[in-house]
Amino acid sequence: MFQKLFCITPSEAPDITEPSSELQQVNSTLDDFTKLHRIKIWSEKPWQKNYQLIKGFLELESSSSFVDLDQLIEYCSTNFDGAKGEWKNNFNSMKTDLGNAHGKIFFTVGNELKIYSEARREIDKFNW
Incomplete structure (x- = not known):
């Protein structure tokens, strides 16, 4: 209904799970990532x-430049x-630092999964 009311086609409708822009993701501060220390653990x-x-x-990213949630869930299961x-519950808990969530690691842009640059720097310090 909202899309029809404001003449937005589904492809133009924002994905509410992504940062509002790539710039917002780039401009995140370490204060936004309170659980990065968990990555080492x-x-x-x-x-x-x-x-x-x-x-x-x-592993999926190393063989393809595009990773979506279905691929990741299938791979892990x-x-x-x-x-x-x-797997989906754990993934969702790795999209935010709020409450009892695991920590802000992943975000989505459309169907594509990405890792926040702050989290990626921490992940790259360790062997996986």
């Missing part, structure tokens, strides 16, 4: 879903075990 625990989601993303719903 995850890097030492390959049995944890957080580790496995990051590793899965990195096939290679690491666990129900797809469980």
